[in-house]
Amino acid sequence: MPLQPTQPLTGLPFEGLQPGRGPWALRELVFPAPLAILVLAPHPDDFDAIGLTLRHLHQQGHALEVGVLTTGASGVEDGFAGAHDPGSKASVREAEQRESCSFFGLPAQRLHFLRLWDDAAEEAADRARLQAWIAERPADLLFMPHGNDSNRTHRRTCETVCAIAATLQLQAWACLNQDAKTLQMRVDLFHEFGEEEAAWKAQLLRFHRSQQARNLRTRGISFDARVLELNRRAAQALDTRLPYAEAFELMRIGAPRAIP
Secondary structure, three states: OOOOOOOOOOOOOOOOOOOOOOOEEHHHOOOOOOOEEEEEEOOOOHHHHOHHHHHHHHHOOOEEEEEEOOOOHHHOOOOHHHOOOHHHHHHHHHHHHHHHHHHHOOOHHHEEEOOOOOOHHHHHHHHHHHHHHHHOOOOOEEEEEOOOEOOHHHHHHHHHHHHHHHHHOOOEEEEEEOOOOEOOOOOOEEEEEOHHHHHHHHHHHOOOHHHHHHHHHHHOOOHHHHHHHHHHHHHHHHOOOOOEEEEEEEEEEOOOOOOO
């Protein structure tokens, strides 16, 4: 649902921002602390794709809780690290995510692997389990992929979380992040960064060795280089001061009516 161009945004953490005057630079916003932030990552590595935005918020003292919704096993090439079956491939990806989150500085107890949507017969049970998990973690701000995306799991994550938010009558803001497979989006919020931070992000992304290998073989470009190229293009489109940017569309979710 698009932002209304003449009405101010209401509710934490974006109280009073004027739609139509954005996009806003995250570095210039001062949020009340601490915010409760819930990151809904469709796959292991989606956390890392917006790692500098999340690091900025983490360093400001806001509390991050991360849910990785699926195993991402299909993204592991057969035989990588000796993995051939879905269970061992899931273990590979989860180990990579644990390593990257440890490097990030996220407390281990704030990283959760939900292993949803592996079996169509369990769809209703998975929806109920995700709803219960979200209900137990009231949040001021959510991060998740944009629904206008060619990746089915990204679309499903956005659609399911929005439906759960409506069921629970949550009132929170969602930051829908730009991904390499996002088809089209409006940019309301961005986090720009320079070469030093880009090097840190590249190191974070390289913990996902299975994705490094797969991207090099299938696309001829490493995973970290692919993500940073997306960030470079976003910065160029926004004409930011710094050469890279993570970009987001804002959406109010769970309220009885659309924002604001």
